[in-house]
Every structure is written in structure tokens, then in C-alpha cells.
Amino acid sequence: MTQASHPVALRGVFPVAPTIFDDAGRLDLEGQKRCIDFMIDAGSNGLCILANFSEQFSLSDDERNTLMHVVLEHVAGRVPVIVTTTHFSSLQCAERSRSAQAAGAAMVMIMPPYHGATIRIGERGIYEFYRTVSEAIQIPIMIQDAPVSGTALSAPFLARMAREIDNVSYFKIETPQAANKLRELIELGGDAVVGPWDGEEAITLMADLDAGATGSMTGGGYADGIRLIVDAYAAGATEAAAAHYQQWLPLINYENRQGGLASCKALMKEGGVIHSDAVRHPLPAMHPATREGLLKIARRLDPLVLRWGH
Template sequence: MTSMSYTGAWPVAPTPFNDDGTLDLPGMRRVLDCIADQGADGICILANFSEQFLIADDERETLTRLCLEHIAGRVPVIVTISHYATQIAVARARLAKDLGASAVMMMPPYHGALLKGTPEQTFEQVARVGEVGIPIMIQDAPLSGVELPVPLLVRMAREIEMVKLFKIECAGAAAKLRRLIAEGGEAIEAPFDGEEGITMLADLDAGARGTMCSAMITEHIRSVVLDHLNGDRPAAAAGYQRLLPAVNHENRQCGFRAAKAAMVEGKVFASEFSRHPVPPLSPETRAELLDHLRPLEPVAMRWGH
């Protein structure tokens, strides 16, 4: 694929659970249908905002198969494969490819605060995954605690054929995106941002071509990206300003629980349950979120009514 294939809004699909903590598989199918109806340009599954750190290995395989079978090519799907062990990351990438995923996303190898891959080990892991033959999105996220300097990212883009996408969501993302694009040139096929789009306007100004947001207000996020890509920055800025209170509340107060709350309101699935030790949203925080969302009339809050 070329960089033009990777633009717009690629939301992370939330993972619904039943109130007893089991996977809500019918709800997962409804999540995918809702995101498709939002007009998403692609979908990412099993990411941090999918609560991947609360999901067992056998459940990951179940969800990977279910999602790719249910989407059935309607939109491209990126499967998150991050793991400290290179062998496991490679196996996850191979499964994703075999099931028809369009790409995989991976953070650098890390486990907790102290087990972190060196730059060379990170490069080696990505190269091993690249041998599987599926496009790779490198996720530069604070959660890993691993620094990914621009020269390392550029080296990956130039030397590992499958490294095509970059999700930059570290502090100062716009400055890093601008430098990455300047130093990497044509090798940087698809620069994205993340963090629910909270710095999206600055990141688009810096050259981002897409965003990996949550599934809370995908259609509105996408409009901002497309306005900017079409050269209408005033419209993009106006749209961004309209969305910012909701996105800020999501990013700073709710995290991945925001999209779940919106979708429960929209009867996409029934329960906002997250596995322990994640606490539920407080009633006040949830009410404030919905107050921000109602004027936007998001698809997620209307879909099942």
C-alpha cells in the first residue's frame, strides 16, 4: 500500500465484557459494525485502548479471529502484536497476516519499568516481525517507557521494508513528526498521531496524514483530518475546537472507558465493565463526559436506538 491508503481516522476498537468479566463476543461484533458505520478508514484491535493488558492469550486469538472474520474486508484492520518476547510478537504477526489483517502495530519490547529493549534490540525485533511480510505501524507511546529517537525510526523505515506506518503519541508529538518526516522523506509513508487526537491540529500541521483515535467520536475526528488534508485548515481548526472539550475529558479524565460509556449509551453493547484493577468511571466523571458528547450527537451514542 502507499501512504494514500493510510489516511483519515483509524479508531481503536474497545473490547466489551459482560458484567461477570467474560468477553462479550456479540457485543464485539456490534462494536465493529458501529465503527464501520462511523465511516472509519480502518480499525485497530487489541491495542491499549482495547484493554489488551487485561486480556488472556487465548482470548486474544479468539478476538483476532472474530474481528477479522466479522469485518470481512469491509475496512482495513490493524492488529496490535506488542510483546517483550520477539518470538511471541512474530507469532502474533503471523496469525494476523494469515487471518487477513492489513497491518500490525507494535510498541518496542518492554515489560514493566525496568525491562526495556535497547535501540538495537528494538530494531532487531521489528526486523524479525518484518520478515513475516505484513506492514508494520511503529507505536511511539509513553506507556512503554522506551525512547524511540528519530534516527532509529528513520533507520527502520529505510532498512525494514514492512515498516510503513508511525503512530507518534509521545510528548511533543508535532515536533517529532515534523523531524521524522523531514529526515525520513519518502520512507515515512504514513505518519499518524494518537492520544485520542488531543494534539491533532498541531500534528496535522506537522505533516500527520491520519490519526488513531478512540471509537468515541470517530466521524468527527475524521472530518477534521480530511478538512486539513484537503487544504481547508480553517475548517479543520473550527472542527478541532468544537471537539476539544470532549477529547480533553476523554484523554485526561476517562481513558479507554470513555468510548465504552458512549457505546453503552448508544446500546452498542450492554456493560461498561473493565477487569480489575481498573475502576469504573465515577458517576460525576461519566455525566460530564456525556454532557460534552451530547451536542456532537456521535454515532456511538445513537447507533443502537
């Protein structure tokens, strides 16, 4: 099998867009559009929707479909959009991915198949899973290598899939010691690894850039800050990139270790981007003290998110 050609590699900062709800937990599509407009204005090179930080696991299939079409139509080609199409079933994942491609997605992001704490699939099944999806589409696949799947994906196995399966060409590495894994993946996969990417809210960003990462998928609240780091690094100004990273690291760390997926919405509500920062029950609302800690750090940095809606 020959590796599909993807002449324009996606690079840079592609934050995850949160799913915007009203206070009752219903989709707020007008708020979603404002969220998307803000994220583009903040300098996002592209966006990712329906990811775990989008609370995809709390959405119905109809809601996923609605969100995908609303967002892609509203973006209208301003930036490329990655659509997460993760599903346990190979056939369902292929169908989700086909629908995403038809709607205008630039790429799909997919975790390996898993269910609950104990149902896992071996390498042969995972290989066949990604091959099935690849054969259904013509756009790139990003494999999301995240601890939430509970599935070990070795660098040699990822590199093999990159070499042998059409469209498998991007990898978001979120596992411990991500930089070492990225380095090994790049070495073993060669040109078949089009996009070795950083994830996990940029908490390992500098090490991952040093290892060869060409993209970063972060939270959606402050692409302007992450762009300072990634753009400086891409320009060869690694010391400037490190200085920017040290400046923004307290906020990155607070999101990663304290506020989690609610952080982005808290920032957006504070800045008037959205009316409600509700997460969907049974996820807990952010504790007021956590919110104040987040905002205290953010105000020192003056990101666009705190000014955009005012």
C-alpha cells in the same frame, strides 16, 4: 536491505476498538460485533484492535486469538484492520504478527519490547526485534512510540529503521511534542515513512496534521467527529478543520484527561451499542460524576454513538 513496497497507503481515521465484556468481565462477542458495526457506520476509515485502549494487557492469549478472528471475520474486508501484536519476545511478536497476517490484518502495530518499570532494551536489540518481525511477514509494521513503553525512540533511529527494515513504514507518535517528532521523522525518513500518524485520542491532532500526519488513531466513540477534522484538513480547508477541532476538543480532552479508555464504552452503552460498559478488573469502573461529565459534553455534539442503538 530494500524497503518493501506498499502501494496503497492507509490514511485517515483508524480508531481503537474497545474489547467488550459482560458485567462479569467475560468476552461479549455479540457486543463486540455491534461495536465494530457502529464504528464502521460512524465513518472509521479503518480499525485497530487489541491495542492498549482495547485493554490488551488484560487478555489471555486465547482471548486475543478469539477476538482477532471474530473481528476480522465480522469486518469481512469492509475496512482495513490493524492488529496490535506487541510482545516482549521477538519470536512471540513475530508469531503473533504472522497469525494476524494470515487472519487478514492489513497491518500490525507494535511497541518496542519492554517489561515492568525497569527492563528495557537498547537500540541494537530494538532494531533486531523489528527486523525479526519484519522478516516473518509481508504486511506493514506500525511502530507505536508511546510513553507506556518507557523506551526512548529518537526520530533519527525511527527514520533509520524505516529506511533499512522491510515493512517498517508507519509510526504512531504519542510522545510529548509529537508534532516536532513527526516533522523530524518525515524530514529524515523521506519516502520510507509511508504513514506518519497521530495518536493519543487526537489531543494533539491539529498540530500533528500541520506537521504532516496522514492518519490518526483515536478512541472508538466518535469517528464521525474526528472525520470532520481530518477530511477538511485533507481537502485543504484548514480553517474549517480548525473550527471542527475547536468544536470537538472538549470531548477529546475529556476522554484523554478524565475518562480514559472507559470513555468509549460509556458512550457506546449510553447509545445502546453495547449492553455493558465494564472494564476488566482491577481497572476501576468510571465514577458516576465522570460519566455524567462525559455525556454532558457529548450530548452537545450529538455524535452517532448516542443514537446508533436506539
